[in-house]
Amino acid sequence: MVSKIEILDVGGKGVIIGAEVVVKSLKSQGVDLMFGVVGIPITPIAIACRRNGVKYIGMRNEQAASYAAGAAGYMLGKPAACLVVSGPGLIHGLAGIGNAWVNNWPMILISGCEEFNQDQMGAFQAGPQEKTVNPFVKFSGRPASVERIPYFIEKACRVSVYGRPGPTFVSIAANLISGQIQESKLVYPPQYAPPPRSLADPVFVEKAVSAILSAKRPLIIVGKGAAYARAEHESLQIVEETQIPFLPTPMGKGVIPDDHPLSIAPARSLALKADVILLLGARLNWQMHYGSGVRFDPHVKFIQIDICPEELGNNVQPYVALFGDLSSVISQLLTSLRREKYRLNQPQWTDSLKARVQVNVIKQNAKLAVDKNPMSYERVFKDVRDVLPRDCILVSEGANTMDIGRTILPNFEARSRLDAGTWGTMGVGMGFAIAAAIVHPNKKIVAVEGDSAFGFSSAELEAACRHNLNICVIIINNNGVYRGETNVPPDIYDAPPTSLTANAHYELIADAFGGKGFFVNTYQELLPTLKEAMSLTVPTVVNVMILPNSEGREADHSKL
Known part of the structure; x- marks a missing residue:
């Protein structure tokens, strides 16, 4: 009609x-x-x-x-x-x-x-x-x-x-x-031509190569810019051909699969002590500790590649600034490195990183294995990790939810992770999830949300249900912002400002709009419920209650 x-x-x-x-x-x-x-x-x-x-x-x-x-x-x-x-x-x-x-x-x-x-x-x-x-x-x-x-x-x-x-x-x-x-x-202009791809100055490329050749502790940091630039092939090439270990930024995860043997994400604190760091689409902003301070070697040499010349030198003067298209500049570096037949051979550096990775993985696995009610963040993420399709699009927001989740939930493809980003913006989750479902109609979209973050845009579930989008929303519900309370005081004005309604049934919103909601209170229920929710193609919400004062890393939620 x-x-x-x-x-x-x-x-x-x-x-x-x-x-x-x-x-x-x-x-x-x-x-x-x-x-x-x-x-x-x-x-x-x-x-x-x-x-x-x-x-x-x-x-x-x-x-x-x-x-x-x-x-x-x-x-x-x-x-x-x-x-x-x-x-x-x-x-x-x-x-x-x-x-x-x-x-x-x-x-x-x-x-x-x-x-x-x-x-x-x-x-x-x-x-x-x-x-x-x-x-x-x-x-x-x-x-x-x-x-x-x-x-x-x-x-x-x-x-x-x-x-x-x-x-x-x-x-x-x-x-x-x-x-x-x-x-x-009317005159419609022709469609704009693809953006021009520029090469870096060959003199600076050779200077960068010299720094890599002489490095004792080299590191590659893969940023969100590499994902946008469609530079996943070149990024993987330079890592595998040089055998230099790499560390992804939060939204750089997946440009090179998280399970790649040269990923040293669990050893990030040691990795940042590198003496030469090649930045692939990563900025030296707050997420990178501004490229200075106790996190980095005081004499580190940054090789910075960026499409924006104004970004080069922000906060720290790079040893080499390479202005140009990321894929093209990586190819320039590879050409010179191949000529030198370079392949990293610094066992003291690589062995120390591997050892630190093993120690930290053991520590993390111990937290994942704690079968206790109410659940911790780590216990929930263990089962979430086990049900994620390898090619899913993972949306993540919420302070502790995002911070802890990114160390546990893997990404294997470029642009497969959407999170609060450079601003640490809360409330992006449902908009991101809907966009991902429209752009990737044949993939499962999994939005892992803190209860506070979900509240910013929970009404968008109606849009998701109206368009019958294949989205599973997993709410990590601790009754508050950062941490909540088991019971709200009788006088609401006596409650901490971080507290929200205790044991709120957010899953009912999905039922109201034609999706399917699930409420999970124990670890025994969690895995079978997640499997059922993930098997459906209608929008689903799994509302998972955790310990309200479960420990997290407040205010560190997007740093490398």
């Missing part, structure tokens, strides 16, 4: 309205996925998606929609779109724009705005939209006519992926969305 609003937005013969131009412009640039929340005046854009082969995913909050668009852009390597109304819709969507900005993910935010002749008149949901988003976007614009919409969309898409990726913004006036034009008058 055609809705009344759908009839209203159809132009006459040979005539097209602005909403249709927006969608056709996106489609011509290869953008075929949009998340959003409809409202005045943008609803016709969402309707036009259906008629033009752009998949529109209606979310429950613009915040989750914008998180989803950013994550989809990261996984796809091209921008996904997020559609919001002006004013409050834009403000909600700003969360995902900021998250995409700090993580360097391509996306395009499209909002409506007041008609041009209503500017400064107090129009409905009017506000300083471009001023609001400008600190977080690579490009923002507002076309002055329907004819100019294709140009702005092309530029927004192109800029989002050229150089360092990031979000862009286009604001479209209400009178342009509904405005009509003869389609024959």
